[in-house]
Amino acid sequence: MKLDDSTIEKRLLHLPDWDYFDNALHAEFEFENFKDCFSAMSRIAFECEALNHHPDWTNVYNVLKISLSTHDAGGVTDKDFKLAQAIERIVEPEDE
Structure with missing residues (x-):
């Protein structure tokens, strides 16, 4: 089920790296080099498959x-926040 804007904004308080615009959650992550970036992408890919959300x-x-x-819902849903949280857990160690 698609979430309303105020719910999305409240939930984003727990995900400071993410923004909401154009009916989607957006983030940009910078790594030391291509290898570290691709490694994170590989780990994220496994999470995407587990959640069946890409x-x-x-x-x-x-x-x-x-x-x-969530394309079939026409906007942001719980699935998107679950994946964003999983992505955060994966990329966060890269910032240390």
Whole structure:
């Protein structure tokens, strides 16, 4: 079920790396190098398969841009927040 804007904004308080616009959650992560970025993408891919939910993403060298929305619901749902939280757990160690 699609979430309303105020619910999305409240939930984003727990995900400071993410923004909400164009009916989707968006984040951009920068890594030390391409290898670290691709490694994170591989770990995220396993999480996506487990959740059966897949991002729109692009990668240029060490930067990963991710956009999450639930296409069949026409916007952001719980699935998107679950995947965003999983992505955070994966990329967070890279920032240390």
